[in-house]
Amino acid sequence: MREQLTHAIEDYLKAIYKLTATGGRATTTNLAILLGVTPASVTGMVQRLASADPSWVDYQKHHGVSLTPEGKRVALEIVRHHRLIEMFLHEVLDYPWEEVHDEAERLEHVISENFEERIARVLGDPTHDPHGDPIPSRDLKIPPACDTRLSDLRPDQHAMVMRVHDSDPDLLRHLGGLGLKPEIKVSILEYSPFDENLKIQVNGQPAPVVLGRKITQQVFVDIL
Secondary structure (H helix, E strand, O other): OHHHOOHHHHHHHHHHHHHHOOOOOEOHHHHHHHHOOOHHHHHHHHHHHHHOOOOOEEEEOOOEEEEOHHHHHHHHHHHHHHHHHHHHHHHOOOOOOOOHHHHHHHHOOOOOHHHHHHHHHHHOOOOEOOOOOEOOOOOOOOOOOOOOEHHHOOOOOEEEEEEEOOOOHHHHHHHHHHOOOOOOEEEEEEEOOOOOOEEEEEOOOOOOEEEOHHHHOOEEEEEO
16 A cells, blocks of 8 residues: 555655654644645645545644554554664664664665565564664554653652654764763763753763753653
8 A cells, every 4th residue: 555655645644653653633833844844735735645545644624633544554664664774774784873864764665565574584673773762563563652851850860761862963973972872871960950951970980971951851761
């Protein structure tokens, strides 16, 4: 059924999935921002997707858009492709983690299901990508992603980094330089109410680091 869909349509379905993964409906304004297009373009596309047979989305004017079961299945297939490709690029081809997202964006639409299966097998069926985002399983089941932010923590709390936002290469490069990656432990030493900065210790390293809210909101943790 995916053969009927253009890359642009798949991008729309993936974007709607991203905006509605924790429930609710996506607004045309948020979709326009995420996809870098005009609200009018979004409205035209979601109307087209809603009137298709089968319909890929449920669209209600002034009430946003959500995926139908068919649309969600396609979106999860693309997400699985994307995150497996990221892992392959990072683990096998030695790409830095800040470069894999853009490469995967280009490749996610064109690999076959057979190629996807071979990647998964070579990697040992990974459950998460290099940034800690969960990879949908073969039957397109996906666990909820951790949503506790590092910015929520306060002094004397300890946590394990679980995932980081993957859309800003400069942020990823900076976090990588600090050693702040998934499966790394952090301890909160100080919190500044004035500017919301956190002083943290990363993985037991002797020198603490100070991070502003702009960064700590992009890091998701599991409190220990």
